[in-house]
Amino acid sequence: MTEEIRSESLMNFKDRFREFLPVVVDVETAGLEPETDAILEVSMMTLKIDEKGRFVPDEQFSANIRPFPGSQIKKANIDFLNIDPFDESRNLVSEEDAFIPMFKAISKKLKPSGCKRAVLVGHNGHFDLGFLNAVTKRLNYKRSPFHPFSVIDTASLSMFVMGHSVLIKACLAAGIEFDQNKAHGAAYDTQKEAELFCYLLNRYTTFCGIPEPIKIEIDYNNKKAEE
Secondary structure: OOOOOOHHHOOOHHHHOOOEEEEEEEEEEOOOOOOOEOEEEEEEEEEEEOOOOOEEEEEEEEEEEOOOOOOEOOHHHHHHHOOOOOOHHHOOEOHHHHHHHHHHHHHHHHHHHOOOEEEEEEOOHHHHHHHHHHHHHHOOOOOOOEEEEEEEEHHHHHHHHHOOOOHHHHHHHOOOOOOHHHOOOHHHHHHHHHHHHHHHHHHHHHHHOOOOOOOOOOOOOOHHHHO
16 A cells, blocks of 8 residues: 555554554464364464554464374365374474464563563454464463463454455455465465455554544443443
8 A cells, every 4th residue: 555654643562453463373283173183283373563553464474283192184174284293394393382482472572562471463363263272271381471262353343344355355455465375375375365354454553544543431340331
């Protein structure tokens, strides 16, 4: 996009996302069941705000993962992805060696941003969050930075804004280059989802400005406040 964010639209992550830090996440899996099916690839990308107040992609973390012991491998899934789950030439690492360093890296970015937790940004993000929560449970990792059930879903946002929910179509509609031969790789899809999310966010901010903060203090323990 060519429009510049208005100077009065400058805002930090803490204020713009209610103390949540958006992190783009994509997983490629050997099935659809988070509790039983193997995670084959994961990638996470943080965002930053540039000198013109635009949201842009920042740092990326990626890993190819060795299926956890006893996990299920669905042939239809690996045929679709064209991935050999046991090919050690892909520099496979365990779930522990993949996810815990990523979780720690994301956690280190929370305090400088003023945010309390990360929120997953993903294309059909609840799918990715389901696998993220499942691996967190398998590893018995108590300090995941991610909110356990909230996501920002770029598929829904793209459908709303541009009438397309398929990632490649949404990217092309936004003027983002997309190589179909690289699709369904976690690292590449994460890059494109980050570009798409930034496009949507910057476009909204350019034309609509920053949402007005809600200054009313709400007592959530007061039932009358909920009615």
